[in-house]
Amino acid sequence: MSPAGRPIDEYRRAQHEGTPMSTTSDHPNQFALLGQRRFAPFFWVQFLGAGNDNLFKFAFTVMVTYQLQVSWLPASLAGLVIGGLFILPFLLFSATSGQLADKMEKGRLMRFVKSLEIAIMLLAGWGFMQANVPVLLGCVFLMGLHSTLFGPVKFAYLPQHLGERELTGGNGMVEMGTFVAILLGQVAGGLLIALPEVGAMYAAWACVGVAVLGRVLAQAVPHSPATDPTLTINWNAFTETWRNLKLAHQNIVVFRSLLGISWMWFFGAVFLSMFPAFARDVLHGNEQVASLLLVVFSVGVGIGALLCEMLSRRHVEIGLVPLGALGMSVFAIDLYFAARGLPDAAVMGLSAFIAQPAHWRVLADLLLLSLFAGIYSVPMYALIQLRSLPTHRARIIAANNILNALFMIVSALGVGVLLSAGFTIPEVFLVIGLLNAVVAGYIFLIVPEYLLRFLAFLLSRVVYRFKVRGEENIPAAGPAILVCNHVSYVDAVLLMAASPRPIRFIMDHRIFATPLLGRLFKLGKAIPIAPQRDDPAAYERAFAEARRVLDEGDLLAIFPEGGITQDGTLGEFKGGVMKVLQTNPVPVVPLALQNLWGSYFSRVEGGSAMVKPFRRGLFSEVGLVAGPAVQPAEVTPSLLRERVAGLLTA
Numbered sequence: 001m002s003p004a005g006r007p008i009d010e011y012r013r014a015q016h017e018g019t020p021m022s023t024t025s026d027h028p029n030q031f032a033l034l035g036q037r038r039f040a041p042f043f044w045v046q047f048l049g050a051g052n053d054n055l056f057k058f059a060f061t062v063m064v065t066y067q068l069q070v071s072w073l074p075a076s077l078a079g080l081v082i083g084g085l086f087i088l089p090f091l092l093f094s095a096t097s098g099q100l101a102d103k104m105e106k107g108r109l110m111r112f113v114k115s116l117e118i119a120i121m122l123l124a125g126w127g128f129m130q131a132n133v134p135v136l137l138g139c140v141f142l143m144g145l146h147s148t149l150f151g152p153v154k155f156a157y158l159p160q161h162l163g164e165r166e167l168t169g170g171n172g173m174v175e176m177g178t179f180v181a182i183l184l185g186q187v188a189g190g191l192l193i194a195l196p197e198v199g200a201m202y203a204a205w206a207c208v209g210v211a212v213l214g215r216v217l218a219q220a221v222p223h224s225p226a227t228d229p230t231l232t233i234n235w236n237a238f239t240e241t242w243r244n245l246k247l248a249h250q251n252i253v254v255f256r257s258l259l260g261i262s263w264m265w266f267f268g269a270v271f272l273s274m275f276p277a278f279a280r281d282v283l284h285g286n287e288q289v290a291s292l293l294l295v296v297f298s299v300g301v302g303i304g305a306l307l308c309e310m311l312s313r314r315h316v317e318i319g320l321v322p323l324g325a326l327g328m329s330v331f332a333i334d335l336y337f338a339a340r341g342l343p344d345a346a347v348m349g350l351s352a353f354i355a356q357p358a359h360w361r362v363l364a365d366l367l368l369l370s371l372f373a374g375i376y377s378v379p380m381y382a383l384i385q386l387r388s389l390p391t392h393r394a395r396i397i398a399a400n401n402i403l404n405a406l407f408m409i410v411s412a413l414g415v416g417v418l419l420s421a422g423f424t425i426p427e428v429f430l431v432i433g434l435l436n437a438v439v440a441g442y443i444f445l446i447v448p449e450y451l452l453r454f455l456a457f458l459l460s461r462v463v464y465r466f467k468v469r470g471e472e473n474i475p476a477a478g479p480a481i482l483v484c485n486h487v488s489y490v491d492a493v494l495l496m497a498a499s500p501r502p503i504r505f506i507m508d509h510r511i512f513a514t515p516l517l518g519r520l521f522k523l524g525k526a527i528p529i530a531p532q533r534d535d536p537a538a539y540e541r542a543f544a545e546a547r548r549v550l551d552e553g554d555l556l557a558i559f560p561e562g563g564i565t566q567d568g569t570l571g572e573f574k575g576g577v578m579k580v581l582q583t584n585p586v587p588v589v590p591l592a593l594q595n596l597w598g599s600y601f602s603r604v605e606g607g608s609a610m611v612k613p614f615r616r617g618l619f620s621e622v623g624l625v626a627g628p629a630v631q632p633a634e635v636t637p638s639l640l641r642e643r644v645a646g647l648l649t650a
Contacts (some may be wrong), residue, residue, distance in 0.1 A: 009071050030169030030309045038161040041220035046154050047177045048214040053143055054185030059193040060136050060201040070133050083139050089144035090405040094387035095240035098398025101152040104230040113149045114215040123210040151401050156394035159385045160224050164476050167382045168312050175378055183298040185400035228391040240437030244399040254387050256447045257380040258400045262407040263439055264377045269411040270432050282339050288350040301365040304374020315500045318384040319453030324376025325440035331369035332433030338362045339426040448523035456497035468498045470626035479550040483640050484591035485570055486559035488602035498624050505550045505557045544576035550584040568597035570645055573637040594623040594649035625650050
């Protein structure tokens with residue numbers, strides 16, 4: 001995997017060309033990125049852009065809701081119209097913006113977008129001071145266009161400047177920053193426009209000032225080369241969107257991640273759109289209570305996004321996605337139970353609302369469901385960035401923005417149907433929580449990698465305290481063979497936990513007869529192998545599939561001892577690796593699992609495995625050490641055994 005600070009794309013090129021990469025074991029946390037030019041100017045540019053979007057939209061919404069009487073735009077529809085106009089450019093122009101982000105140098109494109117923002121905000125400022133609603137509506141559409149152009153650049157920029165170990169933290173910072181900016185923008189917009197007599201002028205100057213500051217910071221964004229400078233722009237948004245979705249579908253995990261992110265926006269849009277009515281009709285609170293719900297939701301998403309780096313140990317860990325989905329459902333469902341029994345009361349202010357303990361559970365549920373939404377979304381964004389082709393990355397992200405907009409529109413329509421059918425707001429939350437469980441379960445069943453990584457995540461953090469050393473020796477790109485000692489029935493799961501990339505395993509066919517683990521290994525597309533003398537056809541099928549794995553540029557893992565150790569010692573290595581290298585001369589990385597002998601999933605001397613639960617208790621310490629790769633011309637079974645034996649005592 002790429003060392004900290006080395007961009008994903010640069011590391012891929014070095015892996016392909018055989019260029020040595022510098023390594024380091026000292027990976028600063030995600031907050032350290034704010035002190036580095038490759039991240040800080042970009043972060044503050046996107047932060048100010050998200051804040052300005054919401055400052056402008058919320059100030060305008062408050063103006064037409066409370067201060068102006070516009071016969072053709074009733075106050076009850078103002079929020080819906082403004083939100084719809086803002087989303088519309090995502091549907092119309094995302095395909096084009098994705099192509100521009102792949103074709104152009106990203107720093108230059110960011111500066112153009114921020115210059116466009118200044119022009120839009122100058123027009124909007126005039127609209128505020130003249131109370132010209134048509135002009136302000138036009139500016140809403142233009143700010144949606146601004147965000148549409150910036151979105152693909154934002155997510156395609158990160159892999160060019162962050163290493164694999166920084167990608168989750170960088171995305172977490174962006175996600176946190178976006179929701180904090182949304183919150184601050186809405187608060188500032190509401191406070192400024194409410195100032196007597198001067199509110200419109202102050203809101204206008206604030207919008208222009210934030211846009212100018214964003215443009216100044218954009219000047220410091222470092223050079224980010226175009227990933228496909230020869231691209232010919234297809235101006236037909238519909239055919240280009242379809243083409244990008246087909247491209248994403250070639251990698252099923254990436255495609256399902258696009259759908260998974262869009263579902264998160266569907267889920268979140270339900271709650272965000274219902275906060276005013278939920279506060280007024282169910283919680284019996286005033287506008288301050290509605291604002292509190294927004295604050296709690298935004299803080300929860302931000303905390304969840306920041307937790308991802310710690311939980312994933314600074315890797316792209318999609319095992320967090322099922323954890324996030326589970327939390328989203330659990331606390332959305334509990335929110336129904338917390339809110340359905342609240343008694344009728346007079347409209348309460350913020351102090352009176354917080355003084356009632358019954359409301360604490362509501363706030364806790366809201367905080368936790370949004371926290372898990374942050375945990376759910378960040379690994380998916382990082383996965384798309386990591387596994388998409390660099391030349392098409394921005395276009396795939398643009399297609400995702402279109403899906404996000406469509407899912408949010410369907411969300412609004414679905415909530416309207418449920419409310420029209422007589423559902424209460426807590427019942428809508430219940431339906432969404434249950435539906436989230438169904439959708440998540442479906443995604444995890446059709447893409448087992450999510451579920452397998454989740455189990456690996458639990459095994460390496462709950463059952464064991466799993467420590468990995470030498471992880472930079474596991475290649476982040478390109479084909480390679482991993483060879484490891486075989487100590488227990490969960491060796492493969494622990495190797496999955498150590499690698500940010502999927503691994504295909506060649507495993508003894510007898511393991512597949514184990515009821516639960518056998519099913520898991522089949523889901524993970526492990527390759528069963530039998531001794532040649534027992535089943536020659538199965539033996540040849542295994543090696544044919546192993547060659548196909550390497551031909552596709554993936555990782556292949558082999559346990560050369562041929563079976564789980566009976567006494568805890570390292571057995572002789574068989575020659576299967578040599579058979580694979582004859583047709584696929586790729587690097588071979590030696591690995592050693594330490595301190596796993598004697599645990600529940602290993603055998604005991606003269607006995608069987610998995611017969612005495614908690615044999616060593618929970619959180620027993622085990623480790624994996626990865627050594628430098630051995631070039632194919634140097635590989636022999638005895639040399640690999642010697643390397644693994646040395647790692648066992650390292």
